[in-house]
Amino acid sequence: MLDGTAVVHDLQKLRDEGHLSDALLRTAVKQINKADPRYDWVGVYLFNADKDELWLHNYVGAPTEHAKIPVGTGVCGTAVAEKANQIVDDVTAIDNYLACDPDVRSEIVVLIRAGDEIFGQIDIDSSEEKAFTEEDEKELSAIADKLAEQIAAERR
Ligand code: SME
Numbered sequence: 001m002l003d004g005t006a007v008v009h010d011l012q013k014l015r016d017e018g019h020l021s022d023a024l025l026r027t028a029v030k031q032i033n034k035a036d037p038r039y040d041w042v043g044v045y046l047f048n049a050d051k052d053e054l055w056l057h058n059y060v061g062a063p064t065e066h067a068k069i070p071v072g073t074g075v076c077g078t079a080v081a082e083k084a085n086q087i088v089d090d091v092t093a094i095d096n097y098l099a100c101d102p103d104v105r106s107e108i109v110v111l112i113r114a115g116d117e118i119f120g121q122i123d124i125d126s127s128e129e130k131a132f133t134e135e136d137e138k139e140l141s142a143i144a145d146k147l148a149e150q151i152a153a154e155r156r
Contacts, residue, residue, distance in 0.1 A: 002035040004139030011146045021150045026058050028143055032122065033060040038131040039124050041100065044112070044147075045069065045076055046120035054080065054121070061125070064100040074098035079109040080118055085137055089130040100125060108132040110140040112148045119151045 010031065011024050025044045033042040043059030054069040054076055066074070072081040074097055079086045086109040091097050104125040112120040122140050126132065 002032060002039075002136065002139045004142035007031045007035075007143050008146045011143070011150075015150055021147065021154055022057075024147055024150050028122070028147060029058055029060055032124070032140070032143065038126045038128050040127050041104070041123075041125040043123050044120060045123060047071075047080055047118045057120070062101045066098050066100060069098065075107050075109055076121060076123055079111055079121055083111070083113075083116065083118065085110045085141070087132045087134075087137065089132075103127045105129040106131045108136055108140070110137060110144050112144045112151065114148050114152050117152075119148055122147075 007028060011028060014024055014027060029042050029044055033039055041059065041061030043061070044057045045054035046057050048055050052071045054071070056064070056067045069076045071077045075086050075088055076098070078096060086107070088094060088107045091104055091107055104127060106126050106129055108124050110122045111118055112122065122144055124132070
């Protein structure tokens with residue numbers, strides 16, 4: 001099970017050492033992927049407000065063709081359009097889904113945000129159906145908040 005507090009601690013250490021969001025985003029993805037065997041594909045998308053698209057920043061797992069996703073498209077784009085995290089128990093049961101890998105059964109998207117301002121999202125796919133719970137969302141949200149803190153600091 002993912003321990004969000006431990007990852008947040010490591011991310012804060014990177015911040016204290018002066019590392020920028022690029023390093024934090026890569027570290028977060030690697031640590032999340034290692035934390036739980038259900039997390040088959042883990043990536044971060046950043047929101048490009050000018051283009052109204054999500055751009056893939058970094059990931060661990062099978063290569064994906066979805067490097068850019070328009071807001072409103074797929075589970076990822078829906079999260080931004082609705083400004084809400086998404087948990088999809090069975091991806092084969094929804095229409096607005098962008099398939100990366102035929103083995104994927106469930107997906108979670110947790111937004112990286114400061115209030116209403118969306119910076120991006122953590123996206124995880126699992127080959128298990130119903131792999132994600134509110135507990136995953138809680139741990140991932142703690143990590144997303146720390147990432148948002150650094151991204152916001154760089155935009156000031
Ligand atoms: N399944 C996502 C697309 C991204 S891949 O999972 C890497 C979606 O429906 O938005």
